[in-house]
Amino acid sequence: MQKPFPKAWGKYAFVSDDDQQWHPLIDHSADVAACCEALLRQPLINRRMATLAGLDELQPALIARLSVLAFLHDIGKANRGFQYKVLPCSKSPRAGHVRELYWLFNPLDALSSQAYEALRMGEIASWFGDAAGYALLIAAISHHGAPWKSDDEAGVRSWWCADDHYDPMQTLRDMGDHLAPWFPDAFQPCTSFEAPSAFQHAFAGLVMLADWLGSDRGLFPYSEPDDGDRMIFARKKAVQALHAIGLDHGVRPSSSLGFDDLFSFPPNALQKAVEQLELAPLLIMESETGSGKTEAALWYFKRLFEAGKVDGLYFALPTRAAATQLHDRVRKMVSRLFPPDHRPATVLAVPGYFKVDDIEGRPLPGFNVLWDDDPDKRNPRFWAAENPKRYLAARIAVGTIDQVLISSLMVKHAHLRSTALMRHLLVVDEVHASDPYMNRLLEAVLDHHLGAGGYALLMSATLGTAMKARLLGGARAEMPSPLDAIKTPYPLLTVRGSDSSQSVAIGGKPSQKTVNIELSPHMEEPEMVASRALAAARAGAKILVVRNTVNAAVATQQALESLCQNDPHPPLFRCENVVSLHHGRFAREDRKILDACVEKQIGRERPDGGLIIIGTQTxxxxxxxDADLLISDLCPMDILLQRLGRLHRHKRDHRPAGFETARAIILHPGERDLSPGQRGLGRYGLGGYVYPDLRAIEATLRLLEQHECLQIPAMNRELVERATHPALVDALADELGPVWKQHGQDLAGQISGKKNSATSVIIRLHEPFRETQFPGKEERITTRLGAQDRLVDWGEGITPPHGPFGAPAHHLVLPAYLCGGIAPDAIAAIEQADGTGVRFRLGGAHFTYDRWGLRKED
Known part of the structure; x- marks a missing residue:
């Protein structure tokens, strides 16, 4: 609709001096209320919200009453300071519309009484009880992502008083007059509903999602004068929008589709066991790397989806690279599972990447995205992929664990993420106990998700019983004894129902792999490591060298290249014909290229010939x-087993002579004493910030000294428990003496501190929403303790330089420990870019990014 407008506006778009478009506040409020209503009418969302409310279902009257509150979400826009801010000639102060509500909620002010009467707040309060009704209204007006904070300094009282041109109270009266005609069920006799705190928080997320939908002009175009009743239009569009995006209940796939049809191979013992399991809220899947846990998880999703237990899937991975790799596998499953006319989009939920199915997108100004399938048309199927805060609104998404953990944190739109997640099967891969901070966040996510009646599946090859007990029973869970832990079967499925947990051992005979172990005291000698790798590669083997730190990996790569100077055909890893290595300090675009090259050269379909790939935990x-030989730094046993999973991963009829049996060379410091504070820890990160628990590393080394060969996975459970069980590592510290005992006490303090740090930033869902306040500086709250990495900003209008493999380096991440002394708003200044990399200045520091990755210059 064009200016001038006769009544309050809710949305406004300045196109040009002659084209200024606006959308009435009442009509926008109708759009959002219709979206909220449509969401609450979805069977599974209704069920989740009802569970939080202690009800069997939300009845139509309660849905209507909650929709009334959603309709009132933007009442702050009625203030005169907000309405006049689009008028250039106006001398009135400009205002926002959320904090400014103080004057309407001040019980000592006459304005509050006028607003109370205009909006029929007396009746609304009677629906819920005064305390719950106020909390739910606060939840609705907090639709911008953070809980509303009453602040009398946010504006002036006169914003809510009439002048010669505009009366805010008349706008509120107009809104109040629409309540009964548009929501008649809300005003029918019905028992008052005292909303529990968890329900209030979930409702806040629902209104945030509804507001985002109702504010999307592509879904809800602005009104025109002759449109008629906006609510009739809004309700129709809301149903269409939910269906197009994938937020509705969806079409259930045919149950006649078998495992073989979905994955093109018959199920193994693990997958058969999952197929026969009774559907339960929490499933923990423990099995060795490469045993088909991913396919088993997807099959479990199919069963849950067909049964109407979930409406979608979020597959959470530990890293961006892992998510990018898995996305295509999930997309192929979805293409087989759903008929073409009802096939949901498979979203890659990784910030900086814009990908739905096999279609790429590019960001445009104004938070828009240009998609490759049809640049001239915006497809609502891509809606959830266009902003990270909307990822969990996708029906099918594959992304990082961070996107899930954010839903528990005191950051903007966390409630939106949490509420959208409730309808999904949450799958978390690579669950282990190495990070107390992240594990505490995951426990909070699971507590709310399962408490709402949601479903989760956790997967790990190396899950210790201590962490498993907490995931099953919370912080007060009973810890199994070391003997019981070691005797626990492996592989294993554990299901947690509403009242108890049950374990199911996997039958059959899982494929066993014998790994010969060689201990090498050359961890600090990259030349020796490179020499061993080169000798094996010259014999035709594929060698994987995994170092604990980037510095160690680079030093080993440099030593290897020096040894190969005169070799006409050196067995060096090349990416796009550039010799390189693999670690986390490459641009996002280059990591995608690196991952693809690694899998092509040393994956399932690898070519013949010797090759050495050097990298880190990535x-x-x-x-x-699928490597013939693994050379790895010493690390905790659960991590080492992950690395061993990349050794002889696939069955092959022929491997190079001398490498028919899997073999791993484990590097450790030349000094056997690993006591805390000893130089024997090595300059390449054996302890300290990489793997701080030296007790676990000492236990791992002792186990390797006792076993010349390992039987995988038969020994997995015993190896992990003997190296990680709290009682056993404590006993080891007692045996080793006071220095080690003090080390254990220091670690316990650090772990407690990390858990407390996590707890301090977790949303307190047991507290009423009206009492919830977020910190003022949310940028300090992260999903990984101390994770203050930052994106390098090349500056507006600057063409991103090309990285070493030919792709533009749009997204270059600077690790937090390299950011010291650099201003938060510093813009990178490119000093040299020659197509093989870039040298740039950020603040007063100089950096180089090339085939070695990103590094800070001295």
Whole structure:
């Protein structure tokens, strides 16, 4: 609709001096209320919300009453300061519309009484009880992502008083007059509903989602004068929008589709066991790397979806690279599972990437995205992929665990994420106990998700019983004894129902792999490591070298290249014909290229011939790697087993002579004493910030000294428990003496501190929403303790330089420990870019990014 407008506006778009478009506040409020109503009418969302409310279902009257509150979400826009801010000639102060509500909720002010009467707040309060009704209204007006904060300094009282041109109270009266005609069920006799705190928080997320939908002009075009009743239009569009995006209940796939049809191979013992399981809220799947846990999880999703237990899937991975790798596998499953006319989009939920199915997108100004399938048309199927805060609104999404953990944190739109997640099967891959901070966040997510009646599946090859007990029973869970833990079967499925947990051992005879172990005291000698790898590669083997730190990986790569100077055909890893290595300090675009090259050269369909790939922990997760020989730094046993999973991963009829049996060379410091504070820890990150629990590393080394060969997975359970069980590592510290005991006490303090840090930033869902306040500086709250990495900003209008493999380096991440002394708003200044990399200045520091990755210059 064009200016001038005769009544309050809710949305406004300035196109040009002659084209200024606006959308009435009442009509926008109708759009959002219709979306909220449509969401609450979805069977599974209704069920989840009802569970939080302690009800069997939300009846039509309660849905209507909650929709009334959603209709009132933008009442703050009625203030005169907000209405006049689009008028250039106006001398009135400009205002926002959320904090400014203070004057309407001040019980000592006459304005509050006028607003109370205009909006029929007396009746609304009687629907819920005064306390719950106020909390739900606060939840609705907090639709911008953070809980509303009453602040009398946010504006002036006169914003709510009439002048010669505009009367805010008349706008509120107009809104109040629409309540009964548009929501008649709300005003019918009905028992008052005292909304529990968890329900209030979930409702806040629902209104945030409804507001985002109702504010999308592509879904809800602005009104025109002759449109008629907006609510009739809005309700129709809301149903269409939910269906197009994938937020409705959806079409259930045919149950006649078998496992073989979905994955093109018959199920193994693990997958058969999952097929026969009774559907339960929480399933923990423990099995070795490469045993088909991913396909088993997807099959479990199919069963849950067909049964109407879930409406979608979020598959959470530990890293961006892992998510990118898995996305295509999930997309192929979805293409077989759903008929073409009802096939949901498979979203890659990784910030900086815009991908739905096999279609790529590019960001445009104004938070828009240009999609490759049809640049001239915006497809609502891509809606959830266009902003990270909307990822969990997708029916099918594959992304990082961070996107899930954010839903528990005191950051903007966390409630939206949490409420959208409730309808999904949440699958978390690579669950282990190495990070107390992230594990505490995951426990909070699971507590709310399962408490709402949701479903979750956790997968791990190396899950210790201590962490498993907490996931099943919370912080007060009973810890199994070391003997009981070691005797626990492996592989294993554990289901947690509403009252108890049950374990199911996997039958059959899982494929066993014998790994010969060689201990090498050359962890600090990259030349020796490179020499061993080169000798094996010259014999035709594929070698995987995994170092604990980037510095160690780079030093080993440099030593290897030096040894190969005179070799006409050196067995060096090349990416796009550029010699390189694999670690986390490459641009996002280059990591995608690196991952693809690694899998092509040392994956399932690898070519013949010797090859050496050197990298860090980025090689141990999710990549489909099949090495003939592993050379690895010493690390905790659960991590080492992950690395061993990349050794002889696939069955082959022929391997190079001398490598028919899997073999791993484990590097450790030349000094056997690993006591805390000893130089024997090595300059390449054996302890300290990489793997801080030296007790677990000492226990791992002792186990390797006792076993010249390992039987995988038969020994997995015993190896992990003997190296990680709290009682056993404490006993080891007692045996080793006071220095080690003090180390254990220091670690316990650090772990407690990390858990407390996590707890301090978790949303307190047991508290009423009206008492919830977020910190003022949310940028300090992260999903990983101390994770203050930052994106390098090349500056507006600057063409991103090309990285070493030919792709533009749009997204270059600077690790937090390299950011010291650099201003938060610093813009990178490119000093040199030659197509093989870039040298740039950020603040007063100089950096180089090339085939070695990103590094800070001295």
């Amino acid at each position: 090689l141990e997760q999710s990549l489909d790697i």
